[in-house]
Amino acid sequence: MMLLCDLYPLGYVDIGVTLKILNDILVFLQFMESQEPIIYSPAAVLNIFNNSISLKQTQRIIQLRGIFVLGKGAFYNGSYYDSLRDESTDAQITLVVPALIRNELQQNKTVTINGYITRRVVNNASRIEIQLTVTELVGQTQNKYSDEELERIEIQQGKAAAGFRDVQGWIKEQILLEHPFKIGVIIGKSAIIDNDIKHQLRESIAFYQLDFHRINLSSEAEIQSTLKQLDDTGTDIIVVSRGGGENLEIFNKLNIAERAIALKGLFVTAIGHKDDVTLLQKVADKAFITPSEFGQFLNDTYNHTVEEAQHSRAQLVESVTKQISARYQKEIENLKQQVTNLDELKKQSTADMQKVYEEKISGLNQLQQEKQTLYERRIAELEKKSNVNWIAVIIAIVAGLVIVYLLQHH
Incomplete structure (x- = not known):
């Protein structure tokens, strides 16, 4: 929007021109408010944006x-x-x-x-x-880059997009839940690295279920088929492991890496070479330099998880104890209050019962007195009626005697 300072850079503003500009702005705003909403088609919107691009x-x-x-x-x-x-x-x-x-x-x-x-x-x-x-x-x-190198980049990008899974977090969860799980370790036919892994497990070896599968690690087809076999049988963690030495080119094969990415289980490598990082190591969920390091990882994960669990349980017991104590204390206070309320209610009830009893006795006494008065009144009335009746009898007898006497003399 153009400002007045843009029109008059030296600061001299004509008041008449200013009012004219303000009036034009107000007219424009009123015009905009009075307009009906414009309805665009999808093609119109696309062309508006297309025409607005200017580079x-x-x-x-x-x-x-x-x-x-x-x-x-x-x-x-x-x-x-x-x-x-x-x-x-x-x-x-x-x-x-x-x-x-x-x-x-x-x-x-x-x-x-x-x-x-x-x-x-x-x-x-x-x-x-x-x-x-x-x-x-x-x-x-x-x-x-060669075509193969470009394919390697695509495989790594695909793994990055799918995400690297948390191997240690998953193992900790299984330890806490006390869920046994299977670890399948692929090693060479004549390798002795299984002993290196077991040695590093120490006391945690009783928890882990490790199965070692001896194959020809120079055969691309055998590696692929073993990976598929372990995945199909529900192996939770699949490990490709070998000792030191050269001949790492087999682990740069695209087909093996693609098979590893497609695994349902967690994928780990312990190939044994620090400087030359192969494609298979790059697409693994977790990679170790040596088989011994992998065994040490399993043992450390188990011990740390157990220690954390024991510490958490101790804290949990303390917390629960405090909660139970507080709850019982509250219940005791509630019971004391209820007993106090019952005592007060009992006292009130006794007083109320005494009052009702006295009112009933008073009512009975009053009723008895009224009955006594009524009885005495009835007796008096009966006695009065009895006197009147005897007088009438005497009068009747005297009258009869007079009549007899008169009849005899006549």
């Missing part, structure tokens, strides 16, 4: 160097579509090569070419491809 290298001829890789033979508008791969990585760019220049290019040769960068929008894949249209072949030489 100096796209405006002039540049020079590239890399390994020429033939394409599938696609021919369009007088040009072939091939690739130029980086010499040390798997990065590559699409080449648009005229037919005349392509006839001079050789597969997997390191070439230096001139050309200009172009872009192609791929609508059905939502991407913008960067291409180089070749204008001149400057030079062509033998590759810096």
Whole structure:
């Protein structure tokens, strides 16, 4: 956004012009707010981004160097579509090569070419491809790396992408869980390194289940088949081990390395050479210089894990003891409080019962008194009625006698 200081670098600002600029900005903002949202198509979005890319290298001829890789033979508008791969990585760019220049290019040769960068929008894949249209072949030489070396790099990159597994962490976990596991060690037919490994195990030898498989370590096919056999039988850790000496080229074989990468079990090497690191060592989950070092590793891992477990258990026992003590103390306090509450409730209940008893006795006494009063009243009424009845009888007798007397005299 252009600022006033950009318009007036010396600091002199006309107030009228300033107000005019501010008014234009407000009008523009109001216009933007009143606009309906613009709906784009996927192709429109791709072309917007494609048109927004602006590099100096796209405006002039540049020079590239890399390994020429033939394409599938696609021919369009007088040009072939091939690739130029980086010499040390798997990065590559699409080449648009005229037919005349392509006839001079050789597969997997390191070439230096001139050309200009172009872009192609791929609508059905939502991407913008960067291409180089070749204008001149400057030079062509033998590759810096052989095909086999490039394959080795690809194998190592594949292992790095898959990840190196934690052998020691896995063993520790099995020790803590007390899960037995199988270790298959591939050694030479006449080798004595099995004794070196066992000697280093010391007291931990009772825990590990080691099986030694004697084969011809100079045979690529036998090594591959033994690796497959151990993996198919569920061996947890597969080890290729040998003593010192030369003849390490067998462990640089691509097929053996590819087989090792494909193993389901953990893969370890103890090949016995410090300076010359082979491809098989580079793709192993863990590599040791000597068989004795591998045995020492197993023993140290076992002892350290047991010590850590014992220390952890002691801490756990102490922690659990504290937790139990605290819990019991809390329960005792709760019980004491409950007893106190019961005593108070008992006292309250006794007082309430005494009050109810007294109220009931008072009620009974009052009822008895009322009954007594009513009884006395009824007796009095009956006695009164009895007196009236005798008087009437006497009057009736006297009246009868008078009537008899009168009748006799008449």
